[in-house]
Amino acid sequence: MRKEYETVIGLEVHVELATKTKIFCSCSTEFGGEPNTHTCPVCTGMPGALPVLNKQVVEYAAAVGLATHCTITQVHKFDRKNYFYPDNPQNYQISQLYLPICRDGYVEIELSGENDQKPEGNPGTENTARTENTSGAENNSGAENISGTEIDRAMRKKIGIHEIHMEEDAGKLVHDDWSDCSFVDYNRSGVPLIEIVSEPDMRSAEEVIAYLEKLRMIIQYLGASDCKLNEGSMRADVNISVREVGAEEFGTRTEMKNLNSFKAIARAIEAERERQIDLIEAGEAVIQETRRWDDEKEYSYAMRSKEDAKDYRYFPEPDLVPVVISDEWLQKIKDSLPEFQTEKLSRYLKEYEIPLYDAKIITGHKKLADIFEAASELCKKPKKVSNWLMVETMRLLKEEEMDPEDLTFSPKNLAGLIELTEKGIINSTVAKEVFEKIFHQDVDPEQYVEEHGLKMVTDDGVLLQTIEKILQENPKSVEDYRKGKEKAIGYLVGQTMKAMRGKADPAKVSQILKEKL
Amino acid sequence: MVENRITDETMEYVGILAKLKLSQEEKEQAKKDMEKILDYIDKLNELDTDGVEPMSHAFDLHNVFREDRVENENQRDQMLSNAPEEKNGSFVVPKTVES
Numbered sequence: 001m002r003k004e005y006e007t008v009i010g011l012e013v014h015v016e017l018a019t020k021t022k023i024f025c026s027c028s029t030e031f032g033g034e035p036n037t038h039t040c041p042v043c044t045g046m047p048g049a050l051p052v053l054n055k056q057v058v059e060y061a062a063a064v065g066l067a068t069h070c071t072i073t074q075v076h077k078f079d080r081k082n083y084f085y086p087d088n089p090q091n092y093q094i095s096q097l098y099l100p101i102c103r104d105g106y107v108e109i110e111l112s113g114e115n116d117q118k119p120e121g122n123p124g125t126e127n128t129a130r131t132e133n134t135s136g137a138e139n140n141s142g143a144e145n146i147s148g149t150e151i152d153r154a155m156r157k158k159i160g161i162h163e164i165h166m167e168e169d170a171g172k173l174v175h176d177d178w179s180d181c182s183f184v185d186y187n188r189s190g191v192p193l194i195e196i197v198s199e200p201d202m203r204s205a206e207e208v209i210a211y212l213e214k215l216r217m218i219i220q221y222l223g224a225s226d227c228k229l230n231e232g233s234m235r236a237d238v239n240i241s242v243r244e245v246g247a248e249e250f251g252t253r254t255e256m257k258n259l260n261s262f263k264a265i266a267r268a269i270e271a272e273r274e275r276q277i278d279l280i281e282a283g284e285a286v287i288q289e290t291r292r293w294d295d296e297k298e299y300s301y302a303m304r305s306k307e308d309a310k311d312y313r314y315f316p317e318p319d320l321v322p323v324v325i326s327d328e329w330l331q332k333i334k335d336s337l338p339e340f341q342t343e344k345l346s347r348y349l350k351e352y353e354i355p356l357y358d359a360k361i362i363t364g365h366k367k368l369a370d371i372f373e374a375a376s377e378l379c380k381k382p383k384k385v386s387n388w389l390m391v392e393t394m395r396l397l398k399e400e401e402m403d404p405e406d407l408t409f410s411p412k413n414l415a416g417l418i419e420l421t422e423k424g425i426i427n428s429t430v431a432k433e434v435f436e437k438i439f440h441q442d443v444d445p446e447q448y449v450e451e452h453g454l455k456m457v458t459d460d461g462v463l464l465q466t467i468e469k470i471l472q473e474n475p476k477s478v479e480d481y482r483k484g485k486e487k488a489i490g491y492l493v494g495q496t497m498k499a500m501r502g503k504a505d506p507a508k509v510s511q512i513l514k515e516k517l
Numbered sequence: 518m519v520e521n522r523i524t525d526e527t528m529e530y531v532g533i534l535a536k537l538k539l540s541q542e543e544k545e546q547a548k549k550d551m552e553k554i555l556d557y558i559d560k561l562n563e564l565d566t567d568g569v570e571p572m573s574h575a576f577d578l579h580n581v582f583r584e585d586r587v588e589n590e591n592q593r594d595q596m597l598s599n600a601p602e603e604k605n606g607s608f609v610v611p612k613t614v615e616s
Contacts, residue, residue, distance in 0.1 A: 019585050026588035035606040037591045044596055055582035077573055084536050086610040174607070175614055182614070183607035186596075311534055316573030324579045 002281060004245040007273045008253075009208055009238060010200035013215060014193050015225045016169065016233040017060045023168050023192035024051030024094065024320075031231070035185035043168075043190035045089030051319050053078075057192040058101070058323055060224040061166050062333050064194060065102030067218045067340065068161050074325045076101050078166075078317040086184055087170040095195075097314045100165035101323075107218065109210040111155040159211045160199030169193050194224075200239065200250065205266040212236060212262065220366040221340055226405055229261055236265060241286070242276045251276070252286040256293050256300060264295040271298060344369060352382035358390050365404035368393075374411030379418045388414055392432060396439050409442045417445040429502055430454045456503050463496075463504055467512055470495045481517055489513055521555035523548040 022029055025042035041049035065072050076099040080092045171189040173182045196215065202208050216227040216234060227234040241253035256272055259265045271293075276286050291300040325333075339347070341363045348359040362368045368389055376382040397404060417438060421431045426449055434454070437443045449455055470492060471478055480488035489510060496509045528544050531551075539547060593606055602609040 021583070021585050021587050026583060026586060028587045028589070034593075036593045036596055036608070037606070038589075039596045040589045040592060041596075046599075052581060052583045054585050056585035058582075075579075086608075086613050173610075173613060175612060180612045181602075181609050182612050183604060184610055185607055313534070316571070318574065321574050321576070321578040321581050 002277070005242045005273070005277050005280075006245050006247075007203055007269070008200050008241045008243060008250055009202040009204075009269065010253075011196075011198045011202070011208065011211065011239070012237040012255075013196040013198075013212070014169075014235040014237075015064075015196065015215075015219060015227060017057055017192040017194060018223060018225050019054055019056045019060070019192055021054055022190035023054050023057050023166070024190055027190065029191050033187050035183070036187060038187040039189070043089075044186050045091070045189075051094065053320060053323070054192060057166055058325070059333055060192075060222070061101045061164060061194050062325060062330070063222050063337060064196070064219060064224055065105060065164050066334055066337060067222060068102075068105040068107050068164070068196075068215075070102035070105030070161060070164060072325060072330060073099050073101055073103060074327075074330065075099070075322055076325075077322045078320045079314045080317045081167075081312045081314055083312055085170070086182065087173050087189070089171065089184075089186060089189060093168060093170070094317050094320070095167035095314075096165035098316070100163040102164035103162070105161035105164070106158045107161065107211065107214045108156055108158050109207060109214050111157065111206060111210055157201075157207065159201045159207070162197045162199050164194050164196045167193050167195060200241075200253075205269040208238065208265060208269060209262050212265070217341060217364060217366070220405065221338055223338075223366075228403070228405065232260075235259075238265060238269060238272075240269060240272045240276070242273055242280070251280075252288050254286065254288065255290045257290060257303070258292045258294075260295070264293060267295065267298055268293040268300060272300060275300075352376060352386070354382055354386040358386045361394075362386065362389060367405045367407050371407065371409075371411045371414065375415040375418070378412060378415035379422075381418050381422065384418045384422070385414065388418070388435065392435050393439065396436065407439075409438045413438045413442055413445055420445055420449060424505065425449065425455055427456055427502070427505055430456075454503065456505055463500065463509070464512065466499050467496055467509070467516065470499060471513075471516065478517065489517075520559060521552045523551045523555075 016029075019029060021027060022038075022043055025040050027038045027040050027043055030038065036044075042051055062072050076096065078094050079097040081095045081097070082092045084091055169188050169191040171184050171186040173184055175182045198211065202211060212234075219225050219227050219234075225233055229235070236259055238256045238259060239253045240256060241251035243249065243251040254272060254276070256268050259268055272291070279286050287302075290303045292303045293300045344363045345359050348354060348363060349356065352359075354362075362372050372382070372385055372389060375385045379385065393404075393407070396402075397407075414435075417431060417434055420426050420434075421428065426434065430449070434443075434445050434448055437448055438445060474492060474495060477488045477491050481492070492513050493506055493510050496513070497504060497506055500509075528548055531547075532539055532544075597603045597606070597608065600608045
C-alpha cells in the first residue's frame with residue numbers, strides 16, 4: 001500500500017507595481033504600447049547609463065510589507081544578479097539579496113469551514129426578501145461580534161513571509177515561427193516588481209489559492225498593483241516537495257513556472273505532487289530543478305540545461321546608493337495605509353446594515369467596495385446597491401469570465417438605475433435589461449430609458465384598456481380562474497405584460513385583474 | 518610562483534558563465550591571470566576587517582530618488598540605431614526559447 005504523503009509548498013510571487021514610471025528611469029510603464037516606445041538608455045542597458053530609484057517604488061514596497069506584518073529594513077541596498085538572456089539587456093538584473101526591504105511577515109488565510117457556505121439566493125434583482133431575512137441577527141450583533149460568529153468558524157492559518165524585495169522586470173521576447181530569430185521589446189524592461197517570498201508553510205492547493213487571493217486583496221487595497229494573473233502583473237512560482245506524513249526533513253523540491261491562473265496553479269500542484277510521489281514509490285530520487293507547466297497538456301517538463309547553471313554571482317549594486325527609511329518616513333507610510341478589509345467589513349455592518357455574507361464578498365474586492373460606497377453615497381440605498389452587486393453583477397462577471405477588478409461601470413449610473421426603480425419609473429425586468437447596458441457600456445440609465453421608451457406606463461387608462469382586451473381574448477383562463485384555478489391569473493398577468501411591452505408594474509396588473517374577476 | 522590554482526573544471530565553468538569560447542592557449546593565459554588575481558585577494562584578506570561594515574558605495578550618500586513622473590518621450594529610433602538588426606520596432610536576436 002502506498003504510504004501517506006504530505007505536500008509542502010512555498011511561493012515566490014512577483015507583483016508589478018502600479019507606478020507611472022519604471023523603477024530606475026522615467027519611461028512610462030503603460031501596458032500595451034508599440035514595441036520599444038517606452039525605452040531609454042537606462043532600461044535598454046546602454047553603457048554608462050545610470051539608474052535612479054523611483055521613490056514611489058520604495059513606498060509601495062514598504063506599504064505591502066507593513067500590511068503583511070513584515071519588519072521593514074530601514075537601511076537597505078540593491079544587488080546585482082548576473083545572467084545572460086536577451087530579455088535582460090544589461091546582462092544583470094538589479095534586485096535585492098543581502099538586505100531586502102521587508103522581512104519576517106505573515107498573512108492570515110481563511111480556509112472554508114463547513115459554515116462558510118453561500119446562502120441560497122433567488123437569482124433575481126428583487127431578492128430583498130433574502131437580504132432582509134438573513135440580515136437581521138447579524139446586523140444587530142454589530143462589528144465587535146463578527147469574530148465570535150461566522151468568521152471564526154472558518155479555519156484560519158498564518159502563512160509566513162520570508163521576505164519582500166524590489167527588483168526590475170525583464171523585456172519581452174517574441175519568437176518568429178518563420179525565421180531563426182526572436183524579437184525583443186524592452187517596454188517592460190525596468191518595470192518595478194516586488195517579489196514576495198513565502199515560507200514553505202502551505203500544504204495544499206486550497207491553501208495556496210487562499211494565500212494568493214489574500215495577497216492580491218491586500219495589494220489591491222493598497223493600490224500598489226492591479227494583480228492580474230492573466231496579464232502577468234501578478235506571477236507565482238510554486239516550490240513543491242513531498243514527504244511522508246510525520247517526517248521532519250523536507251523532501252527535495254522542484255520549482256514550477258508558467259502558471260497563469262488559479263486553476264492552472266491548482267492543477268500543477270496536484271500533478272507535481274503525484275509525479276514526485278510516483279518517483280519516490282518507484283525508489284527514484286526527485287531532482288531539484290525548475291519545471292515549466294503546460295496547462296493545455298496538464299503536464300510539466302524540466303527547464304534549463306547544465307549550461308545555464310544557476311550561479312548569479314550577486315554583488316552590491318555600485319550604481320545605486322543605499323536607501324534609508326527614517327522613522328518619520330516610515331510613520332508617514334504607516335499613516336497613509338488605507339482601511340483594510342476587516343475594518344471595512346465591521347464598518348459596513350454598522351453603517352450600511354447589509355448582511356455579513358454580502359459585506360464579506362463586497363469587501364473582498366477593492367473594486368466592488370469602491371463601487372458600493374460611492375453608489376450608496378449617491379442613492380442612499382445601500383441594500384439595493386449591495387443586491388445589484390451580489391446578484392446581477394456577479395452573474396454577469398461569471399458569464400463574461402471577468403474579475404471584479406475589471407469592472408468599468410460608474411457608481412453614478414448604478415445609483416441612477418436604483419433611483420429609477422425606486423421611483424417606479426421602470427420595473428424590475430426593465431431594470432435588469434438596463435443594468436446589462438450599464439455593466440457593458442456604462443450607459444446613463446435615465447437617458448437610455450428615455451431613448452428606448454422603457455418607462456412604465458403610469459396612465460391607468462391605457463392599462464385598464466389593455467386588461468379588458470386580454471380578458472376578452474382569453475375566456476378560457478378567465479373561466480379557469482373563476483372555477484378556483486388560482487394559477488390562471490399568472491397567465492393573464494403575463495399576457496398583459498406582453499401587451500404592455502413590459503412597461504407595467506406586474507403587481508399592479510395582478511391587483512387590477514383580481515378586482516375585475 | 519602563485520599560491521592559487523585554477524583547475525580545468527573551474528576554467529570550463531567560468532567559461533560557461535561568461536558565455537565565452539576560449540582556445541586552449543587563451544584558457545592557459547586566463548588561468549594564469551585568475552591565479553594572480555586570487556593571490557592578490559588573499560593578500561587583501563590578510564587585513565583584519567572584523568567589525569568593519571562592508572562598503573557598497575564609495576560616497577557617503579543615501580536616498581537619491583526620482584519622483585514618479587513620466588519624462589521620457591518615445592525615442593525608439595535612437596534606441597534601435599545601435600542594434601545590429603531590427604524589425605518592426607524590435608531588436609532582432611538569434612532565436613532564444615526558454616526550454
